[in-house]
Amino acid sequence: MRQIEAFPAGGDSGAAAARPEESRWGDVFDPSTGQVQARVAFSTLADLDRAVARAAAAQPAWAATNPQRRARVMFRFRELLEANMQALAELLASEHGKVVADARGDVLRGLEVIEFSCGIPHALKGEYTQGAGPGIDVYAMRQPLGVVAGITPFNFPAMIPMWMFGPAIAAGNAFILKPSERDPSVPVRLAELMREAGLPEGILQVVHGDKQMVDAILDHPGIAAVSFVGSSDIAHYVYSRGVAAGKRVQAMGGAKNHGIVMPDADLDQVVNDLTGAAFGSAGERCMALPIVVPVGEATADALRERLIPAMAALKVGVSSDPDAHYGPVVNAAHKARVEDWIQTGVDEGAELVVDGRGLVLQGHEQGFFVGPTLFDRVTTDMRAYREEIFGPVLQIVRAPDFESALRLPSDHQYGNGVAIFTRNGHAAREFAQRVNVGMVGINVPIPVPVAYHTFGGWKRSGFGDTNQYGMEGVRFWTKVKTVTQRWPDGGAGDNAFLIPTA
Numbered sequence: 083m084r085q086i087e088a089f090p091a092g093g094d095s096g097a098a099a100a101r102p103e104e105s106r107w108g109d110v111f112d113p114s115t116g117q118v119q120a121r122v123a124f125s126t127l128a129d130l131d132r133a134v135a136r137a138a139a140a141q142p143a144w145a146a147t148n149p150q151r152r153a154r155v156m157f158r159f160r161e162l163l164e165a166n167m168q169a170l171a172e173l174l175a176s177e178h179g180k181v182v183a184d185a186r187g188d189v190l191r192g193l194e195v196i197e198f199s200c201g202i203p204h205a206l207k208g209e210y211t212q213g214a215g216p217g218i219d220v221y222a223m224r225q226p227l228g229v230v231a232g233i234t235p236f237n238f239p240a241m242i243p244m245w246m247f248g249p250a251i252a253a254g255n256a257f258i259l260k261p262s263e264r265d266p267s268v269p270v271r272l273a274e275l276m277r278e279a280g281l282p283e284g285i286l287q288v289v290h291g292d293k294q295m296v297d298a299i300l301d302h303p304g305i306a307a308v309s310f311v312g313s314s315d316i317a318h319y320v321y322s323r324g325v326a327a328g329k330r331v332q333a334m335g336g337a338k339n340h341g342i343v344m345p346d347a348d349l350d351q352v353v354n355d356l357t358g359a360a361f362g363s364a365g366e367r368c369m370a371l372p373i374v375v376p377v378g379e380a381t382a383d384a385l386r387e388r389l390i391p392a393m394a395a396l397k398v399g400v401s402s403d404p405d406a407h408y409g410p411v412v413n414a415a416h417k418a419r420v421e422d423w424i425q426t427g428v429d430e431g432a433e434l435v436v437d438g439r440g441l442v443l444q445g446h447e448q449g450f451f452v453g454p455t456l457f458d459r460v461t462t463d464m465r466a467y468r469e470e471i472f473g474p475v476l477q478i479v480r481a482p483d484f485e486s487a488l489r490l491p492s493d494h495q496y497g498n499g500v501a502i503f504t505r506n507g508h509a510a511r512e513f514a515q516r517v518n519v520g521m522v523g524i525n526v527p528i529p530v531p532v533a534y535h536t537f538g539g540w541k542r543s544g545f546g547d548t549n550q551y552g553m554e555g556v557r558f559w560t561k562v563k564t565v566t567q568r569w570p571d572g573g574a575g576d577n578a579f580l581i582p583t584a
C-alpha cells in the first residue's frame with residue numbers, strides 16, 4: 083500500500099522503512115470507492131524537534147536573502163503549480179472526494195495567494211518619518227517571526243496551506259506545515275515543488291499527525307506563531323493553548339453562512355448560485371451557503387418551487403466523473419454525521435422536502451455519497467440550524483421582512499460569510515454595512531475575497547485578530563521594529579532626565 087511520508091521523508095534519520103514498529107499511522111481513503119488507498123506515517127515528537135531545529139538553522143539565511151530573490155522562488159513555484167495542475171487536482175480529488183474540476187479551483191485559489199506573495203518586496207516596505215523631532219527620523223521595518231507553523235483542515239488541502247506558507251515564507255520565515263491527516267498527499271507535493279522551485283532546505287517542511295502533533299506544535303518553544311484553520315471548538319482550543327504558550331495565533335473556525343433572498347432578486351440566478359454554493363464540494367466548504375433566507379412567503383414559495391427541480395437535475399458522482407456536479411463526502415464517519423444531522427432536523431420539526439440519505443452509486447456501493455437535501459421551515463431554535471452540518475444540506479429559514487432577515491446571520495454563533503441577493507442597491511448597501519459577519523457577497527454566493535484583499539470570519543468563525551493572506555497575512559507573519567535615529571553634529575546636549583516629547 084502507498085505510504086505518505088513527511089517532507090523531507092524520514093527527516094535526517096533516513097528512509098521511511100526505518101520507522102519503528104510502534105509508529106502511528108492514519109488511513110487515507112478514496113471516498114469514491116470507500117476503500118483505504120494509502121496510509122500516512124504520523125510524525126513523532128522527535129521528528130518535530132528535528133524539523134524545528136532544521137528550520138531554525140536555515141531561517142536566518144533565508145531572512146537575510148533579499149526579498150526580490152525570495153520572490154523569485156515564488157515565481158518559479160507558481161510556474162511549477164501551473165505545469166503540475168492536472169496531476170495535483172487528480173491527486174487531491176482522489177483523497178478528498180471533490181470533483182477534479184473543483185480540485186483545480188482549490189489549487190488555483192492557492193496559486194493566487196502565491197502570486198500575491200511574488201509582490202512581497204513591495205508588501206514589506208516599511209514606514210518612514212523624516213523630522214519626527216529636531217534632527218530625528220523614525221522608521222519602521224517588518225521582520226519575520228522565525229520558525230512558524232500552519233495546521234490545516236481537510237477541505238482545501240491545496241489552497242489553505244498556500245494561504246499560509248505563501249506570505250509566511252516570502253516574508254522570510256521558515257514554515258512547518260501539519261496538514262489534515264485525511265488528505266495529506268497534495269500538501270507534501272506542494273513542499274516538494276517549493277524545493278524544486280529553489281527554496282532552501284528546511285524552509286518548508288511537512289509533519290503529519292492528529293491532535294498529538296497539534297499539541298506538540300502548540301507547546302513547542304521553538305515555534306513562534308501558529309495559523310490554524312478547522313472547526314470552531316478545535317480552533318478555540320488551538321488559539322487558547324497556543325496563546326498560553328506565548329505564541330502569536332490566528333485560528334479560523336467553522337461556519338453556517340446565510341443567503342438572504344429579497345423579493346426583487348432574480349430567482350433563476352439565485353437558484354443557479356444556490357445549488358452551486360450549497361451542494362458544490364458536497365457542502366464541505368467553510369464558505370458554502372447552507373441556509374437560504376427568502377424574505378416574504380411569496381419569495382419562499384417561488385424559490386422552493388424552483389429549487390426542487392434544480393436539485394433533481396444535480397448529478398452526484400465519483401470525483402473523476404467530469405459530468406458530476408459533486409462527489410462523495412470525505413469519509414464514512416462524516417457521511418454518518420451528515421445523515422444524523424438530517425435526522426435531527428426531522429426530529430426537531432423541520433420539513434424535509436428532499437431527502438439525500440441512502441444514496442448508493444452503482445459500482446461504487448461503498449462510496450461516501452450523500453444526495454442533495456432540502457429542508458423548509460427551519461427555525462432558529464433548532465440545533466440543526468445553529469450547528470454546522472458541513473454536507474450537501476440546504477435549509478430554508480423564512481423571514482417576514484428585511485430586518486428579521488438581517489438579524490439571522492448577525493445573531494448566529496458563526497460569522498464567516500453571508501450573501502444578499504437583490505436588485506436594490508440601497509438594501510444591499512444597508513445590509514453590507516450592518517450585518518455582523520466578516521465577509522459579505524452582494525449577488526455573489528461565495529464571497530471568498532481575492533488574494534490581495536483578505537479572508538477572515540467573525541465570532542466563532544475566527545479567533546485572533548488578523549486574517550489570512552493579503553496585507554493582513556503579511557502583518558500576521560511579521561513583527562514591527564521601529565527605529566528612532568539621530569545623528570548629532572557634535573557637541574554634547576543637555577542631560578535628558580525627562581521623557582522626550584515632540
Ligand code: NAD
Pocket residue numbers: 233234235236237238260261262263291292293296297311312313314316317334335336337367368470472498539543
Ligand atoms: P478539524 O477541526 O477536524 O481539523 C483541522 C485540523 O485540526 C487538522 O489538521 C486536524 O488534524 C487537527 N485536529 C483534529 N482534531 C484535533 C483535536 N482534537 N485537537 C487538535 N487538533 C485537532 O477540521 P476539518 O474537519 O479538517 O475541516 C472542516 C472544518 O474546517 C469545518 O468546520 C470548516 O468550516 C472549517 N473550515 C474553516 C475555514 C475558515 O477559513 N474559517 C476554512 C476551511 C474549513
